[in-house]
Amino acid sequence: MATFLYARVSTTEQTLDHQRTQAEAAGFTFDHVIADHGVSGVAVKMKDRPEGKRLFDMLRSGDTLVVRWIDRLGRNYEDVTDTIRDFMRRGVTVRTVINGMVFDGQATDPMSAAVRDALIGFMAAMGQSQAEATKEAQRAGIAAAKAKQGEDAGTAYKGRKPSYTAENVATVADMAGKGMGVAEIARTTGLSRQTVYRIKDDPAAAQAALAAWA
Structure with a gap:
């Protein structure tokens, strides 16, 4: 074994x-x-x-x-x-x-097997839904940034350059979805707690900031 x-x-x-x-x-x-x-x-x-x-x-x-x-x-x-x-x-x-x-x-009885299988299904579904939500946030952020740039004909103030990457945004959303705390996420990603909070609270805005600087 x-x-x-x-x-x-x-x-x-x-x-x-x-x-x-x-x-x-x-x-x-x-x-x-x-x-x-x-x-x-x-x-x-x-x-x-x-x-x-x-x-x-x-x-x-x-x-x-x-x-x-x-x-x-x-x-x-x-x-x-x-x-x-x-x-x-x-x-x-x-x-x-x-x-x-x-x-x-x-599991030797149907009820135990059913509970086990339901938990497996729930966890698998959560993983897929988190991936889909992250992609949707990325698309929304990019679309918002492009719209803003179009309105201002390229003259809009882009704000401070983000200290994170698109991969950071996906990772923060993933870890937060699993219930992990801000401190642990910050240690894992190397981001500041403030940055983690900002991404966690509004991933679409975080993606928009990245798109503006692309």
Whole structure:
């Protein structure tokens, strides 16, 4: 029986080292560490990722798969739920670093299985909805900035140049959606607390500021 860490590193603010350090701080040790870099969790299914495919090939009954959070498996509801159910059918236990969730195929009565499956579905749906909300905020911010620039014929005062990136905005929205506090988000992203508050309170305005300086 082996323990695997799977990490999906999709933005410049995310790193394999950070995800591994968090897991080790939570008490996990690993026989294998597998990571996909620069891969969308929305557009690319787990089995279609280079390292995701290898993970499917390596996992055996009795193994444990550790992920920072369910969204590291992906941000597509159907793909994530199918993936976890596939792993459970194989006898693999899936565990999360955040909140210490455990998903396995050990439920012996329908009610326990239903509660487990409902939780998996909720978490997978939340991951997809957060990704969609972030993209919508980006589109709205860019559209607002372009409209403003058009009105002022390029003479509008753009304000202070943002100290953050589009990836920062997505990461803050993602972490805030998981219920993480401003201090922890600031430590993870390297942003000031004031900047995190500003992005968290109005992501569309944050994207608009970026678009104005693009």
